[in-house]
Amino acid sequence: MLPGTAYVRDRCVTGIHGMDEILRGGVPYGSTVLVAGTCGCGKTTMGMEFLVYGARLGEACAHFTATEPSVKLLENVRQYNFFDIGLVDSGLINVFDMDVLNDWLGLNKSTFDKDDINALVKAITDIVNTIGVTRLVIDSVTTLCYKIPSDQLIRDFLFTLGKSLATLGCTTLLVAEITSKTGGANYSSFGVEEAISDGIVILGDVERMGHLMRYIQIVKMRGTNHSRARYNIELTPAGLMMTPMLKWGAQ
């Protein structure tokens, strides 16, 4: 890594062990970051830890859950020592069920058109604006995009959402599900999410002699001279922990 330049963008410190170090200080404020990964590799844990750290600093945080009901999500994250349900009770972490939001917007249909997408973006940004959210997680954007029938509309949706949230000064993690087959050239299910994101973080598994080992890799992060190496991760009671993957074991 080369020494830094004189100008350094303000950072949103993630509080995740090792993450801020490999990002050289954190995620640049207002970025929209795609967190793409295979099942069980720690995407939701990472998103929640990012919010908890912000909430402990007094920031208003929001989590939109589309893959599981909020009750189940909260039950699952309560096993972690870093999580404090008091942050939810006190309104610092606001958890929204996408199903409930869609019902409320009259969007309980199988496919979304342009107007539906605009309504959804407006609802999310209104919530962010009203509460003053500075950290947002949408888990998962893949589930939302399944209802959007074309790549162009998905691109419009994510671009408009990212732009609106950045204008509000909100740093956003868009969780995306990828299959192990998707890995390689594409970092997302639809192939368009990655193009409009300021950052791409990949979580996945490496098999070593029949054992799956989780890893994380920052492929892209605009505004910071980050590491692009692969790191092993473990989901500990204290949250995500990472260490550089052995070079001879990275294949």
Add this chain to the structure above:
Amino acid sequence: MDVDPRIGDILKALSINSSVQVRHGANNAFDIIGSVVRPLLLEFGLPGIYISASRAAIEIIDALMEEGIDPSPMHFIDLVSTSTIGGTDVSHTNISFIDSPVMLEAIMLRTMYFQRARPDEQMFVILDSVHALSIYNEPRMLAEYIHTFVNTFRHRNTLSILLTIPDQVAPEVLSNMDLYCTELIDRGDLIIG
């Protein structure tokens, strides 16, 4: 278990960020373990992490307790017992298990996790043993791991002790231990007592 007091004397003279290679033979492994652990726990009062790759952690605990050494200030990371169904069914709360000795980074993460819980304490880490890890890992990867292991704990101001039977380890691994460890204690097949 016969304790060699000279090992304690050598350890006493070291700084906390030292990395010590302890070579021993096939017949004196338990004597060497006792000779290393006893001064660390009973004389220096240091808490520590014991990575057991040669034999199940419970076996080490039992052997130490028989010698009147309370192993409770140590957390054991056991790489052996998951290879047996029922092997992880133990009552000790200071043992955690890793699925396989090939998951070298997981060992590092687990030790870092336990250190994170006690950030202000000086600690030691014992790797028992390099020759056991060499059964499962390619020499070039194990050599890289030794390099990372030693440097990580030196950076974290942690005393690291690597046990090995040298003739069971590939030359490139052994030469890495010689290069990066700051101290060598060689007891060969010496029977103590």
